[in-house]
Amino acid sequence: MSELLLLSGGIDSICLAAWRRPACCLTIDYGQRPAKAEFTASTQVCRALGLKHETLNVPIGHLGGGVMAGSLPIAASPHIEFWPFRNQFLITLGAMYALRFGYAKVLIGTVLSDRRHADGHPEFVKGIAEVIRAQEGMVEVEAPALNYGTAELIRLSSVTPNVLGWAHSCHTGVLACGHCPGCNKHSKTMGEIGWNR
Numbered sequence: 001m002s003e004l005l006l007l008s009g010g011i012d013s014i015c016l017a018a019w020r021r022p023a024c025c026l027t028i029d030y031g032q033r034p035a036k037a038e039f040t041a042s043t044q045v046c047r048a049l050g051l052k053h054e055t056l057n058v059p060i061g062h063l064g065g066g067v068m069a070g071s072l073p074i075a076a077s078p079h080i081e082f083w084p085f086r087n088q089f090l091i092t093l094g095a096m097y098a099l100r101f102g103y104a105k106v107l108i109g110t111v112l113s114d115r116r117h118a119d120g121h122p123e124f125v126k127g128i129a130e131v132i133r134a135q136e137g138m139v140e141v142e143a144p145a146l147n148y149g150t151a152e153l154i155r156l157s158s159v160t161p162n163v164l165g166w167a168h169s170c171h172t173g174v175l176a177c178g179h180c181p182g183c184n185k186h187s188k189t190m191g192e193i194g195w196n197r
């Protein structure tokens with residue numbers, strides 16, 4: 001089955017690129033502050049892995065919130081990187097792209113730690129997969145690492161340090177701030193797998 005991966009250029013989606021070797025990787029600039037760094041990371045990863053890479057620009061930064069949008073947090077969530085309906089928006093764009101260009105399945109990089117957000121829960125993944133499958137084209141949605149931690153996924157994917165080294169995890173901009181949830185996760189993960197020594 002021909003697979004399209006939503007590749008953000010963060011650790012989890014890079015591991016999926018190395019593991020699943022999808023027919024195409026899609027990186028989306030939706031107005032998030034780190035978009036340029038995510039594009040660079042994704043481009044370099046696809047080049048290193050020999051994978052096809054496509055990009056989309058769908059600017060909705062004015063609808064986002066918190067550190068990723070560079071605006072005040074949205075009160076509906078206690079998490080500073082919360083962006084309302086972000087995953088269903090990105091998965092829908094992925095499904096539109098897949099149907100338009102002939103891919104049967106959209107892969108997303110959700111892992112265990114994403115359960116801090118409602119759209120990182122298995123119930124959400126199951127629900128969005130059913131909603132998309134119920135429509136014309138029956139595009140599939142799969143989160144292959146849904147039940148894995150990031151360190152576990154790195155080991156499972158056999159991604160190499162020179163590929164994962166391109167990962168951009170910061171939510172706040174193109175340079176790692178060192179203290180946002182994305183940077184904290186990056187640093188904790190590198191410690192867990194022993195790549196920070």
Ligand SMILES: [Zn+2]
Nearest residue numbers: 170177180183
């Ligand atoms: Zn950061």
